Amino acid sequence: MMFRTIGQKHFMDTAAQKNPAKLPVVGVTLGDVNGIGPEVVARAAAEADARCRVLVIGDGFVVRRALDLLKLEREVRSVDKVADARFEPGVVNVLETKTLQPSDLQPGKTTAAAGRATVLAFDAGAALAKSDEIDALVFGPVHSDSIKASGLRKRVVTPEFEQAHLFLVSGTLRIAHLTDHMPLRKVIDEAVKEERIHALVKLVDAQLRRWGVARPRIGVAGLNPHCMYEEDTNEIKPAVERAAREGVDVTGPVSPDSVFRQCIEGRYDVVIALYHDQGHIAIKTWGFSGNSALYLGAPALLATVAHGSAFDIAWSGKADSAMMSQAIRTVGSLAAGTGFPSS
């Protein structure tokens, strides 16, 4: 994992700072078209609130079918570039990727065609986000078998995002991860180091300020039970003290078994988790139904939802679009520099 620090190119500015008058445009890909992605995206786009503009990225005919399935009477406006989109009530704008034929729609099946469409839409959206043509990208739920079948690559997310710090948001529980899929022993040996923790505290502080959190309150989890041991004292504590001296509102190390509950109850704006399961056990066991994942220190504001493509109920109209709507609201609000949405 690379540890990006503030001052590097990947520090994100927000749309609001560039042009406060402009409403952010959030690109949204459909994910695997044979899963529930098209349904949840179509509904979320159709019912998006006025605080951000949704631009679907994919095949317009798929969006049309999903809207019909859901009995949502909206016009689908197909465009070839972002500038052609017109954000009006009753209209769903789709940036056409022209990747699929109607015969490629095979609900519940993993296919190379769907995988290829998934990857190409992601790449198109990520490129637009990196070049500031859109302000953020939310990508719909993918299926890794389809992606592998496409032969393009193994995972939809590219290394520049995978190397960023995973940032999970679930209601008032927000968690920035120091490490991701790293063995626990290696986390202790290599990652729980004063420099790395200090850099992440500073990155979180700076990024949340840009996103509109006036004075981010950061809690840093300890490594050991009740922060009683060596690494808590020799690595985490000095990192926190140094950042605090530099003006960051940061507390820690906090007992790992308390810090997440304290965040849920409003004591912090964000918790820094030292390893994958420290953060993931907290957020997945809590079970609040609105998780989305962002990438902190990545070259663009990107989010995805916690649920999968749910092939078993695809194209039945049963899928719940709440998480997708919440992810769009979240990145829209952050891109506008107005902080995390309260609802």
Add this chain to the structure above:
Amino acid sequence: MMFRTIGQKHFMDTAAQKNPAKLPVVGVTLGDVNGIGPEVVARAAAEADARCRVLVIGDGFVVRRALDLLKLEREVRSVDKVADARFEPGVVNVLETKTLQPSDLQPGKTTAAAGRATVLAFDAGAALAKSDEIDALVFGPVHSDSIKASGLRKRVVTPEFEQAHLFLVSGTLRIAHLTDHMPLRKVIDEAVKEERIHALVKLVDAQLRRWGVARPRIGVAGLNPHCMYEEDTNEIKPAVERAAREGVDVTGPVSPDSVFRQCIEGRYDVVIALYHDQGHIAIKTWGFSGNSALYLGAPALLATVAHGSAFDIAWSGKADSAMMSQAIRTVGSLAAGTGFPSS
């Protein structure tokens, strides 16, 4: 930590196996009398259901005052030995420890007298539980400063319980811990070993059967993200496979970020957590309000509640006795060999 295995003396039998006709007697200490312990114990004892018999262990005049504070019209029957207790409606039996004077009641203050009373009541209750004069002990919330001031020892729980496996219960989430306050590095180096994990799986299986869970379904958490690394494959997997071959209904290693949520939703009766925070983050972040802690592999059935002595609201009548009631119900049901209570 000692790893007790089945076949050793600390394997617990239940009251039901010794005498199915007898209702279990649950001893309950008051904890620190200047905290909320007397209130929550008095209410829980006064309102206990008919499935177990509650015997308070402490000073009867303290219980009398707490019942008066709560406007609960009950007779306090002071006894000097368990056999003298008569379990009738409207009566709260108190096994007198004769440790305090009325002037020792100083709500919100830590005192040596209260600490001494806390320790002596615990020791009396633990001795009765070990000698089968009572079937289980629940101890009220203590204050470590009072205990230290007493000069008797530092903590109320004695080593024979501290060396057992902590077993947390919170609704449908039940967690047996392989280790407790051990540094995370040492957990990986010394505790996550096939032999130790296998022994705990067998102990959990045998103990839960005795407690009345017909065929315990056990989930074992992995160590690393998504169980992708060395220890998951070389230590945890063979331990689980060996226990499964021996007839235990055990699954694992299961991704640590999924196994606790799966338990909440009913897939397992209990999860084995490898380290303190793996289990504690899950149970404390979930936030279900009914936690109690048991000691697996200890010489008696003992439980305590997750909340503290809350000196700030002591003797105001505001304290919530739900956790104390739940702890009493839980050990009563286990001692009767009827499994975990459903409510």
